[in-house]
Amino acid sequence: MGKNMAVRRLDLGYFIRPASETGGPQPRVEPVLAYLVRHDHGLILFDTGIGKADPETEAHYRPRRRDLRDALAAAGVALGDISLVANCHLHFDHCGGNPLLGGKPVLVQDIELATARNADYTFDELIDFPAASYEELSGEAEVRPGVWIIPTPGHTQGHQSLVLRQGDGTVVLAGQAHDFASHYASDQLARQAARDGVAQPLPAYRHWMERLADFDPRRVLFAHDCSVWEPSQSTSQARSD
Numbered sequence: 001m002g003k004n005m006a007v008r009r010l011d012l013g014y015f016i017r018p019a020s021e022t023g024g025p026q027p028r029v030e031p032v033l034a035y036l037v038r039h040d041h042g043l044i045l046f047d048t049g050i051g052k053a054d055p056e057t058e059a060h061y062r063p064r065r066r067d068l069r070d071a072l073a074a075a076g077v078a079l080g081d082i083s084l085v086a087n088c089h090l091h092f093d094h095c096g097g098n099p100l101l102g103g104k105p106v107l108v109q110d111i112e113l114a115t116a117r118n119a120d121y122t123f124d125e126l127i128d129f130p131a132a133s134y135e136e137l138s139g140e141a142e143v144r145p146g147v148w149i150i151p152t153p154g155h156t157q158g159h160q161s162l163v164l165r166q167g168d169g170t171v172v173l174a175g176q177a178h179d180f181a182s183h184y185a186s187d188q189l190a191r192q193a194a195r196d197g198v199a200q201p202l203p204a205y206r207h208w209m210e211r212l213a214d215f216d217p218r219r220v221l222f223a224h225d226c227s228v229w230e231p232s233q234s235t236s237q238a239r240s241d
Contacts, residue, residue, distance in 0.1 A: 005037060005038060005039050005147075005171075006038045007037055007038075007164065008036045009033055009034075009221065010033065010035065010036055010049075011033065012033065012034050012047075012048075012050060012068065012071055013031075013050055013064045013065040013066045014030060014031050014032055014063070014064055015032065015050065015061040015063040015064070015093060016029055016030075016061060016063075017029075017061070030224040030225075031224060031225070031226055032223065032224065033221075033223050033225075033226070034046060034048060034071070034223075035047065035221065036072070036075055037147070037162075037164060037173075041145065042082075042083030043077060043082050043083055043084075044083065044084045044162075045082050045084070045085050045101075046173045047088060047094045047175065047223060048085065048095055048096055048097030048098050048100070048101065049065065049066070049067075049096045050063045050092065050093045050096045051092040051093070051095060051096025051098075051099075051123060051125075052092075052096070052123070052125070052126075053123060054123070061093075065096070068096075068100060069100070079100055079101060082101060084105055084107065084144070085107065086106070086107040086108075086143075086149065088159055088160055088175025088177070088223060089112055089158060089159045089160070090112055090115075090122050090126070090127060090156075090158075091122055092122050092123055094175070094176070094223065098127075098129065098132070099125065099126065099129035099130075102129060102130050102131030102132060102133075104133065105133050105134075105135045106132070106133060106134050107134075107143060107149055108135070108137070108158070109136070109137050109138070109139075109159075109160050110136040110138050111138075111157055112157070112158025112159070113134060113136055113158070114158075115156065115157065115158060139151060140211075146164065146165040147164055147165075148162070148165070149161075149163075150162075150163055150208065150211055150212065152206070153208070155175075155177065155179075159176065159177060160175070161212070162175075163212070165215065169217075169219070170216055170217045170218055171218065171220075172212060172215070172220040173221050174220050174221065174222050175222070175223045176222070176223045177206070179222075179224055179225065180222065180227065181220070181222055181225050181228060181229040182227070184222070184229050186203070186205075187205040187206055187209055188205075188209065188229075190205040191205045191210070191213070217229075218231065
């Protein structure tokens with residue numbers, strides 16, 4: 001277990017999700033967040049910010065970027081200090097800084113990389129850039145002591161989350177496995193209701209919630225929501241009994 005891990009959130013800008021995608025009458029401003037993990041075996045970067053896009057995409061989402069180098073510098077880190085990169089998935093608002101990290105190993109699900117190399121998914125220059133170095137995974141893996149990649153498909157088929165098993169409790173970097181902490185909480189409650197034997201009908205929940213629960217997460221952090229999910233006191237008490 002990586003007892004000495006620390007996680008720092010990096011603010012890498014925001015974009016405007018149009019009303020046509022929010023399910024409501026108004027557009028929504030969404031942050032773009034990455035995470036820097038200090039591990040005994042080196043610095044891990046989970047997501048890298050908003051990449052350059054074509055004029056149509058720029059007009060659609062109106063992104064405002066914070067340069068990855070500036071965000072890292074505020075944390076006392078330079079690009080060369082990063083030892084490992086992982087992307088939750090390869091849409092342009094999650095892998096935009098990858099080309100700055102040529103030569104660094106990038107952890108990605110094999111199905112995600114294959115999909116990203118097809119048309120109409122992302123932007124080629126963010127995927128096959130000079131010195132791109134992918135470590136393709138086909139499922140879950142412990143990539144460093146106490147650091148697990150767990151597939152969390154849904155937003156994309158190859159979406160993955162990073163699980164950090166720390167001495168004071170597990171932290172999950174969930175990326176866009178859920179858009180919001182409240183959505184994760186709803187799935188968690190639906191799972192709990194099913195486990196409690198509440199009669200159907202019950203809402204469905206993502207099947208991989210069971211796997212994440214094996215790690216007994218104490219905090220879950222997201223790519224487009226500054227809120228953090230934590231278990232309720234009653235849930236924590238039930239686990240300790």
